[in-house]
Amino acid sequence: xxxxxxxxxxxxxxxxxTPAMRRLVAETRLHPADLILPAFVREGIGEPLAISAMPGVxxxxxxxxxxxxxxxxxxxxxxxxxxxxxxxxxxxxxxxAGTDPxxxxxxxxxxxxxxxxxxxxxxxxxxxxEYTDHGHCGVLDAHGRVDNDATLERYAEMAxxxxxxxxxxxxxxxxxxxxxxxxxxxLDTIGKEDVAILAYAVKxxxxxxxxxxxxxxxxxxxxxxxxxxxPANVRESMRELALDLEEGADMVMVKPAGPYLDxxxxxxxxxxxxxxxxxxxxxxxxxxxxAEKGWIDREKAILESLTxxxxxxxxxxxxxxATEVARGL
Numbered sequence: 001x002x003x004x005x006x007x008x009x010x011x012x013x014x015x016x017x018t019p020a021m022r023r024l025v026a027e028t029r030l031h032p033a034d035l036i037l038p039a040f041v042r043e044g045i046g047e048p049l050a051i052s053a054m055p056g057v058x059x060x061x062x063x064x065x066x067x068x069x070x071x072x073x074x075x076x077x078x079x080x081x082x083x084x085x086x087x088x089x090x091x092x093x094x095x096x097a098g099t100d101p102x103x104x105x106x107x108x109x110x111x112x113x114x115x116x117x118x119x120x121x122x123x124x125x126x127x128x129x130e131y132t133d134h135g136h137c138g139v140l141d142a143h144g145r146v147d148n149d150a151t152l153e154r155y156a157e158m159a160x161x162x163x164x165x166x167x168x169x170x171x172x173x174x175x176x177x178x179x180x181x182x183x184x185x186x187l188d189t190i191g192k193e194d195v196a197i198l199a200y201a202v203k204x205x206x207x208x209x210x211x212x213x214x215x216x217x218x219x220x221x222x223x224x225x226x227x228x229x230x231p232a233n234v235r236e237s238m239r240e241l242a243l244d245l246e247e248g249a250d251m252v253m254v255k256p257a258g259p260y261l262d263x264x265x266x267x268x269x270x271x272x273x274x275x276x277x278x279x280x281x282x283x284x285x286x287x288x289x290x291a292e293k294g295w296i297d298r299e300k301a302i303l304e305s306l307t308x309x310x311x312x313x314x315x316x317x318x319x320x321x322a323t324e325v326a327r328g329l
Contacts, residue, residue: 028311030303032076032326036123036276036318040215041065042085043104053211054281055288057320059085065108066115068323075326079121081171081318082108085217086131094139095131099157103131106165113166123198124167126158126183127174135219137174137227146227151176156186163192171253172244173200175227181247198276199249201241202263204229208256208282215281234263241267249273254314256280258305261312268313277314279305284320299328 015025041060042049048058060068069080084105086097097103105124112122128151129137138151151174159170159182170187172179180199187195205228212218229237241252250273254264257277268275287305291298302321309317319325 028307030306030310030325030329032329033078034310034315034317035077035322035326036079036081036121036316037068037072037077037322038081038083038278038318038320039065039068040083040085041104041108042217043087043090051211051215053214053285054320055285055292057215057284059215062108062111066111069112069116069120072323072326073116073119075323076329077120077322077326079123079169079316079318080112081123081125082112082167083125083216084108084130085215088217088219091131091133091219093133095128095154098128098131099154099161101161101164103161105130106161109162109165109167118168121168122166123169123171124162124165126155126162126170126172126179128154128158129174129218130216133219135221137224138176146176148176148178148227152178152182155179156182159183159186160190160192163187163190163195167195169196169198169251171198171200172249173203173255175200175203175224175229177243178247180244180249184248196250197248198251198253199244199247200255201244201249201252202229202237202254202260202267204231204237204256204260206231206256206259206280206282208259208280211281211285231259234266237263238266238270241270245271245273251276251316253278253318256283257309257314257317258283261308264309264312264314274315275313276316276318277309277312278318279309279320281320 045061048060048064051057086104090097109124127137136146138146141147205225253276254267255278257279264277287301290296
């Protein structure tokens, strides 16, 4: 007689026996449409410039940016987030290159829109830090502190020129109180109701931003702890999230991604709008550096890191590997 119930009766390993079986029962799946490519475009260059701290990532010329956008579309990537890098001589205390219709970011938005149209969701960085000579994300007061409300006036103008240039989505990365609401009002005032806002609702003051500062040619001295969030806090971030949603955010972001998966999961459980996460420059650089040393398997580490971000609740992931990974999925 057959005896049932012998130990172990439950054998989860049955569902891991082959690659096909593992794919069949996978609970989390990456797709090219999940991915957004951050891209830097530098004014006044004819050839791309390598970013030393981010192997494989460059500051694009307008021509190579257009090609990167075309390649992203061909791979199935759905979005591109654009960052402008102006000539140093054009930086000033107010970041006026950021609101100049002929500033590098606006020129780049128009170039990408002309190249790929609506085949790629064109996102633009609504932040002044690339354009200020002090490197902060806003206007400074007489005491050298970032003046929140004076900065909002600059962001209203910046939102309008980016929308006029053809951006589909504005990323409110400046972390000023009220930035989402001011941007929404500024867009609606000029008839750009269809331009969406991706709120950087949860953006921590992080040591992992280091390589990004090189990528955008940052002039920052000091830090941004008075406006970016404290890594020790979660309730503070949930309050910021609620405020951005009240002000009209269409999508929200957690940044960085990897060190804050707990926060990402909490945000994803709380909201009814799409949730993005940004796998930032330091996360990218660590994997590339360890792979270069032969300490980890590069491709497997990339996919595992992205799968973890999606598993935690991100519907969209900004990653510098977007096109490469999309091609392989």
